[in-house]
Amino acid sequence: MSILLPVFIPLICACGILITGRKYSAYNKVWAGAGAVGALLGVIVLFLTPFSMFYLNWCESILTFSLSAGAFDKAALAALTVFAVLIYVYSLKSNIEHERWFFFSFLFTLAFACGAVLADNLVLMLFFWEGLLISLYVFIVINKNGQSTAFKAFMINVVGDILLLAGIILTGYAAKTFDSNAIVLAPISMQTGLGMGAFLLIMLGALSKAGAVPFHSWIPEAAANTNVPMMALLPASFEKVLAVFLMGKAVTMFNVSVLPNGADFLIVAGIISILPAAFLILKETDLKKFIAYNIILQIGLLAFEHGATMGGDIMALLNHGIYKAAALACLFLCAGAVEEAAGTTDTNKLGGLFKNMKVVAVSFIIASAALCKVTFLDIFFSSNYNGLNQHHIGFIIFMAVINLLVLFSFVRVIINVFFVKGTVGFTRPHFTKTIIPAVFAFVVFLYSIGWVLDENNLLNLAHAHFSFTWISGLSFVVIIMAGGLFFAGFKKHGLRFAAGIVNNAPVIKQINKFNSSHLSDFYENIKKAAKFISKALFKTDRIMDFIIDDIPSTVSKGFSKAGSALHTGYSFSYIIWAVIGGLVFAIISISGGWM
Secondary structure, three states: OHHHHHHHHHHHHHHHHHHHOOOOHHHHHHHHHHHHHHHHHHHHHHHOOOOEEEEEEEOOOOEEEEEEEOHHHHHHHHHHHHHHHHHHHHHOOOOOOOHHHHHHHHHHHHHHHHHHHHEOEHHHHHHHHHHHHHHHHHHHHOOOOOHHHHHHHHHHHHHHHHHHHHHHHHHHHHHOOOEHHHHHHOOEOOOOHHHHHHHHHHHHHHHHHHOOOOOOOHHHHHHHHOOHHHHHHHHHHHHHHHHHHHHHHHHHHEOOOOOHHHHHHHHHHHHHHHHHHHHHHHHOOEHHHHHHHHHHHHHHHHHHHHHHOOOOOHHHHHHHHHHHHHHHHHHHHHHHHHHHHHOOOEOOOOOOOOOOOHHHHHHHHHHHHHHHOOOHHHHHEOHHHHOOOOOOHHHHHHHHHHHHHHHHHHHHHHHHHHOOOOOOOOOOOOOHHHHHHHHHHHHHHHHHOOOEOOOOOOOEOOOOOEOOOHHHHHHHHHHHHHHHHHHHHHHHHOHHHHHOOOOOOHHHHHHHHHHHHHOOOHHHHHHHHHHHHHHHHHHHHHHHHHHHHHHHHHHHHHHHHHHHHHOOOOHHHHHHHHHHHHHHHHHHHHHHHHO
16 A cells, blocks of 8 residues: 555645635745655555555546556655655745646646656556646646646647557557566567557657646746746656656567657657757857757757667666756746846856855756766766667767757856846845755756666666766767857957857858748747638638529519519509510420421
């Protein structure tokens, strides 16, 4: 029964907020803290047992309410609950509208995310993951300007839910069961259209839920219209961990030894997210939107790297996802501290904050280094943990170019925010806004030096073997090229120009101009298309009404008026009409007789 703790403790506390939150609002934070800490303690209990499972028939034994906790599941749970506790502490001193509903959604999110990880039955997993859609909508809609963004996020995520549902239905049909542990024992063949379709739909559903292009446009809007704890919790960390968890789980359920099409699909899906986001972050001047575009970029990188190393260690994939999720959450929490200190997140106005916010600045730099792939983990340790196989030289070169763009985008932001002179004042933020980002940065630092979650131990360096590969060499090339370009710009025009030297390049400006006008926001495009189609259908309906209704009605009215005019009411007129009718009848009769 201990396996139920990470799900039901936060869920019970969420119900406590609903029951008592309106009358005793001071207890909302207590309920939220109890739920987060309780879930973490429940995960610790699970770590003490090698394998846990809960099984219960439901829906009249058609489906099963089955939960299981293996090493892979426990690693994901550990990340989710630790992140939740840290973000909860940060949110205690954050400016949050409608705290009751925020903390309810916080616990609801934690409970259902843990349920999605623990669910052995795929339908049950879908149920828990669908529940996150409710909390996402509530998280956004409680903010003053969040109504339209909440609806947009809801509708876009519904598309991902439909894709995931279709993939799970096909998986169950192909395997004759929805229990993932049973499917793992007899993996589904990828050489059939059914197996390949199920695999691709699950992968696409996971990516869409995590915010990959073209399912991305709600994330920058949410960053601008909602609070920082929500962004750090759901889009930055939870959705990333759940996405890589599902991708890893799918690898165990399908026979991926022969799946070139599946790997190619992930690589292409990754590139579709990587390219626009990599250039958009070069021009973004709002700090929170800049981090939001990095969320989109990182899920693209995870998909690309998973496709390039398909069939590799799924624990390495999960560690890579947790590593990036911790870095993204750290950046958002740093942005919240900056916003509280300076009153803005406009990087053109910010500046000189390193002097007063050294811990936040260092935390931001550590997290940025992780996302730029210039840490020890990315350069010197096994290729499993930097996500690329050293034999894919073309992939590595592509990644080197992308990493160069990402590196310069972060250099620009770091210099503008923390080092050059700004135009705004400074108010020291609450100490929790400094400590919690530092804790996240410490987690990122542990990963960066090779400490990773292991199947047997909570933390273990054993699988992060030191090595020097082509990846290591290209990483050094990226760093040297970035340093050279930065030095050239600094020598010519100073620090601020050097920070934006790549962004000011003519080719980059043209690409960004193209991105701004052509980057696919399929939600807005669908709205425009729907508006156009509705107008066209309305005009078509008017034309058909004219042909079917108006023309016959007009003709009949004309005949009716003509008939009325002929009826004068005088006997002489009727005698004349009778004579004419008789003559016509006689002519027709005679003509018929001649024929």
